[in-house]
Amino acid sequence: xxxxxxxxxxxxxxxxxxxxxGEFDLLVExxxxxxxxxxxxxxxxxxxxxxxxxxxxxGLIDIHVHLREPGQEHKETIASGVRAAVxxxxxxxxxxxxxxxxxxxxxxxxxxxxRAAAAALARxxxxxxxxxxxxxxxxxxxxxQKAAGCVAFTDDGRPVASALLMxxxxxYAGMLGVPIVNHCEDPSLKxxxxxxxxxxxxxxxxxxxxxxxxxIMVDRDVALAELTGGPYHVCHMSAYQSLRAVRAAKxxxxxxxxxxxxxxxxxxxxxxxxxxxxxxxxxxxxxPLRGTADRDAMLDxxxxxxxxxxxxxHAPHHADEKLVEFDNAPFGIxxxxxxxxxxxxxxxHTGRITLARAIALLSANPARVFRLPxxxxxxxxxxxxxxxxxxxxxxxxxxALASKSKNTPFDGWQLRGGVxxxxxxxRIVYRNExx
Ligand SMILES: [Zn+2]
Numbered sequence: 437x438x439x440x441x442x443x444x445x446x447x448x449x450x451x452x453x454x455x456x457x458g459e460f461d462l463l464v465e466x467x468x469x470x471x472x473x474x475x476x477x478x479x480x481x482x483x484x485x486x487x488x489x490x491x492x493x494x495g496l497i498d499i500h501v502h503l504r505e506p507g508q509e510h511k512e513t514i515a516s517g518v519r520a521a522v523x524x525x526x527x528x529x530x531x532x533x534x535x536x537x538x539x540x541x542x543x544x545x546x547x548x549x550x551r552a553a554a555a556a557l558a559r560x561x562x563x564x565x566x567x568x569x570x571x572x573x574x575x576x577x578x579x580x581q582k583a584a585g586c587v588a589f590t591d592d593g594r595p596v597a598s599a600l601l602m603x604x605x606x607x608y609a610g611m612l613g614v615p616i617v618n619h620c621e622d623p624s625l626k627x628x629x630x631x632x633x634x635x636x637x638x639x640x641x642x643x644x645x646x647x648x649x650x651x652i653m654v655d656r657d658v659a660l661a662e663l664t665g666g667p668y669h670v671c672h673m674s675a676y677q678s679l680r681a682v683r684a685a686k687x688x689x690x691x692x693x694x695x696x697x698x699x700x701x702x703x704x705x706x707x708x709x710x711x712x713x714x715x716x717x718x719x720x721x722x723x724p725l726r727g728t729a730d731r732d733a734m735l736d737x738x739x740x741x742x743x744x745x746x747x748x749x750h751a752p753h754h755a756d757e758k759l760v761e762f763d764n765a766p767f768g769i770x771x772x773x774x775x776x777x778x779x780x781x782x783x784x785h786t787g788r789i790t791l792a793r794a795i796a797l798l799s800a801n802p803a804r805v806f807r808l809p810x811x812x813x814x815x816x817x818x819x820x821x822x823x824x825x826x827x828x829x830x831x832x833x834x835x836a837l838a839s840k841s842k843n844t845p846f847d848g849w850q851l852r853g854g855v856x857x858x859x860x861x862x863r864i865v866y867r868n869e870x871x
Pocket of ligand 1: 592593672723
């Protein structure tokens, strides 16, 4: 955006990395942060009036998003996915490789990056597959994939079941300086389960997935991360035992271990499967909604710093695919446009975490864990900015989502906390005209 100038005037600027929290104006020049200061002169710049009570934050980054293109464009395209991203306040997303074909090859990485550039909204960082076809057998060419633009590697949707493959991947990851991200789930314990193993699943007659199906692989991976020193990140953590494992690793000084939690896992429990609607397939996700002890552990980990990142696991599915029996429905819900209100309502307004911690979980930390640019509004940083309206009343309307798919369990929920505007590279790419 050469030659453009934008002045964000007013509001409270919160930048945990720069240690700034207060009333500041922010001047953008040529797509970068030029100045942060009190009462900056406009000098011909376009002025964005930040209303009283609004927050100017470093652009939010979601490191766990399924964009579905190539191969499943009826669920989401890169273009519709980045529209949903910016509507949800995200200036950047990292997209999972379980497309069709799987992103295990530089040609696919390049295609994703080209489509993302054409859509020109949020930044898109492709994640490559750990193994060819995500089959868990032969390692993909991680070096070539990284050179093509991949920022991390995962077989998400599936675990890396082979400990040897995981070990080798972590060794390569250490050399390449990119994290290995694992969807932790022991296949023999998960079996053909569809819901959290517990009383609710028993009452509903659903096959259970125990929490240890996840944590047993987290334990294994932490041991391999210790052995190899490679950067290791746990996807969408859901079980209290997994949190305990990550906390223990961090307590003994393992800085190469990190983890993320999705909003549905700190907002909902498996009890939602019983009321108000039984067997709602928009509550079927993997890992499943777990018990109260698990949900509370996620909240504790978010508050005490064990959890590094809030990531949505945005998993669009077409309405027809979810309109089937619970057993047969695909796993996953959309998350990009419901994340900010859920974080405000359940974490910030309840006083569980500070606003600065919320912004770190959604911006600075994802940038650090994936070694991405962004996460700060220090001078010369890219002008990726999210303007938040913490007290704005928000009613989630599935039908109004920008995402191509509407599979959310939060339809009709009334929350407090919205996105006023999203700015990428100094350009306003989303503005909530209703605020
Ligand atoms: Zn997953």
